[in-house]
Amino acid sequence: MAACLLAGQPVSAATEIAADALAGPLGQRLSWVSRQLRLGADPDPTWAFLAREPATAQLSRAMSRAAQTGAPVADVLTRLANDARESTRAMSVAAARSVGVKAVAPLGLCFLPAFVLLGIIPIVAGLATAITFP
Numbered sequence: 001m002a003a004c005l006l007a008g009q010p011v012s013a014a015t016e017i018a019a020d021a022l023a024g025p026l027g028q029r030l031s032w033v034s035r036q037l038r039l040g041a042d043p044d045p046t047w048a049f050l051a052r053e054p055a056t057a058q059l060s061r062a063m064s065r066a067a068q069t070g071a072p073v074a075d076v077l078t079r080l081a082n083d084a085r086e087s088t089r090a091m092s093v094a095a096a097r098s099v100g101v102k103a104v105a106p107l108g109l110c111f112l113p114a115f116v117l118l119g120i121i122p123i124v125a126g127l128a129t130a131i132t133f134p
Contacts, residue, residue, distance in 0.1 A: 001014045001015060001018040001077050002074045002078050002081065004017050004018070005073050005074040005077065006074045011037060011043075011063075012034050012037035012038040013034075015030050015031075015033055015034040015037065016030075016031060016034035016035075016038075018030055019031035019033075019034055026055075026056065029049065029050060029053075029056070030050075032049065033046055033047065033049060033050065036049075043063070043064065043067035043068075044064050044067065044068065047059075047060045047064045047067065048060060048064065050063075058080055059077075059080060062076045062077070062079075062080055063076070
């Protein structure tokens, strides 16, 4: 959408192009918004239609705010895209870090019995024989 808006397309056309590119349920919702905007509907309730879904709530608020204030929409969309990329990267890093923590339990369950059988029991048995048989 941001690329279309920077190229000079109106919001309704940019939304329709993005809807065609996305397809699926999100594409259908964006297509509905685009049709409403082309027909001259009020942008606030039209973009509020997308606020029902958590994934598109930020887009809905940003587009409504841009329609009310006249702010450049392409800048808003670029910021939203950057924020989404950053949050996705942060979630990926957190998931990658948690793999090491989750791998400790299975490794401990595998190596602890072997350590006890091969390391501790022979020492305890050796000490027991030395103590009981002088």
